[in-house]
Ligand SMILES: CC(C)[C@H](C(=O)O)[C@@H](O)C(=O)O
């Protein structure tokens with residue numbers, strides 16, 4: 001198989017971790033006789049510094065022309081503390097999602113037995129948890145009109161959804177539920193929001209096409225609570241952009257650390273694969289970041305974008321073996337981890353390569 | 357002290373639990389020589405059934421005329437599953453918040469040592485947690501214009517904030533932080549939302565008036581994660597209406613159960629005190645609901661609305677003693693709780709009265 005893969009390291013630890021996602025893809029290509037051709041592009045703070053634009057045209061063109069994208073992370077504290085900045089790193093990410101039509105963000109909450117202890121939740125609460133989030137990615141309050149009046153006494157963001165936007169992700173989520181435990185929980189705030197009522201109506205309609213899947217509707221406040229209380233009860237969780245942003249980060253604690261979670265954004269064209277963690281500038285360039293989420297993002301790419309299930313499995317297994325052998329990065333170590341088992345980004349990435 | 361207290365039981369278990377909040381207030385009046393004059397009014401589903409209106413004028417008038425309100429819960433599954441219903445129980449609650457100018461919702465996450473085991477979080481993660489949430493209550497996407505186009509292909513909700521709305525709650529939160537551990541964390545999504553950028557600007561400005569309080573700004577997705585990972589790091593958490601709705605419910609798991617958490621809504625006029633749990637129709641009328649959140653809401657009323665700190669303390673102590681003596685309702689029992697220690701609503705309420 002011959003594929004063009006675009007690497008967009010982005011900001012902060014994005015640079016360090018995507019290196020390892022890429023190396024893993026390279027090793028897979030060698031081992032399974034594929035040809036992966038890599039190109040690289042800039043986005044986010046890095047792109048603002050270089051060009052003034054968080055998503056340069058060149059990056060967008062390369063993205064559209066590639067078969068899949070491996071992305072790192074985005075953001076910089078400089079902008080976070082300056083609410084009045086007009087050009088912001090995140091605009092790059094939001095724009096590429098929109099331009100590539102990446103409307104479904106899949107976030108599997110994959111639990112490695114070895115990491116049960118790394119979570120703040122009790123092992124008995126966690127054991128057996130297996131959730132697949134479908135977060136809508138191109139609508140909601142993220143993209144609606146934003147206003148600020150001239151004297152800075154008022155600001156607004158429009159939260160909106162079109163029926164077709166809800167329909168297309170809902171079908172994807174139901175299709176996935178069919179291949180899993182046949183349970184779908186749609187999360188909204190239909191007791192308050194009109195967008196949520198439209199959302200719920202559409203899900204109720206489409207549910208009829210999937211009588212074999214059990215459908216539940218839950219308010220976001222309740223879902224945020226249930227996810228901590230009893231994560232096992234969820235199978236496929238379907239939700240809007242903003243609620244999905246919140247719930248999936250919350251759910252990362254189930255997997256022990258954000259450093260473990262990969263995501264796939266799919267839609268009309270090129271698929272986009274990225275860790276769910278952020279740019280973590282506080283540890284960037286210090287060889288401390290956990291490369292596993294980027295490596296697992298590469299595995300998702302192999303699986304979802306290229307249909308290479310065996311190759312994807314090989315990567316997940318290598319990660320699993322690395323953990324079984326006791327290797328940890330700082331974020332997934334605990335008080336019982338021996339000091340010589342705690343590795344930096346480079347060493348951890350190299351271990352996974354060894355097991356491949 | 358002579359006070360007029362309005363009881364609004366609302367829907368579902370609201371009826372059963374407010375009885376106990378009221379009885380506790382009665383006992384306190386007796387014991388400390390106060391005169392509490394009670395009146396009752398309807399709201400929510402109950403009010404729709406009786407009058408067609410989720411907040412009848414009579415209820416609103418009584419509310420305005422009273423010194424404090426003890427509220428139960430709101431909502432009914434009938435409306436949740438009918439996204440097209442025009443009249444909804446929740447409208448009653450939202451309207452009374454707006455009409456009474458209840459802009460600050462205070463939700464203390466009070467941890468009873470006896471309940472450390474009831475949580476899905478590890479005791480060592482929980483121990484020492486003491487968070488006070490300030491959730492804004494009269495703005496945000498809750499009250500902005502809602503639209504639905506005629507052919508049901510589009511819906512929107514306007515998320516908006518006025519500067520003065522952010523200012524007034526921010527000051528209240530800082531004032532509280534001063535009397536506590538002098539840390540304030542403001543939660544927003546300033547990397548995406550204009551309302552959040554206004555929010556952050558205002559908080560940054562007001563922070564200068566409180567140089568003795570340490571200020572942190574956190575994105576909502578990160579906050580939802582940190583709250584599970586390390587709840588101890590928070591002291592006062594300040595946030596907007598929607599984010600507050602989500603975070604406080606999530607945080608309820610820290611206290612072991614929603615059934616334990618009380619809240620106070622304050623602002624320009626009469627204060628409004630309520631459990632954070634919902635109407636739980638599935639267990640309503642079965643003597644299963646936990647009355648402690650309503651009882652603790654009564655304690656918050658004594659403290660915040662009437663300035664009766666000793667009386668409030670007496671109530672909290674009675675709850676604590678009840679728990680120490682091993683008494684539990686189903687929601688806060690665990691596998692090690694002896695069957696004869698698990699009580700119904702009535703029996704649990706009566707125990708607290710005994711300890712008073
Ligand atoms: C960086 C930010 C705009 C982004 C989001 O909110 O979507 C991030 O949190 C994510 O989840 O990918």
Ligand SMILES: CC(C)[C@H](C(=O)O)[C@@H](O)C(=O)O
Pocket residue numbers: 191192221430431446449601
């Ligand atoms: C019932 C609902 C409208 C309400 C809210 O979202 O504010 C509730 O969840 C709460 O937190 O008081």
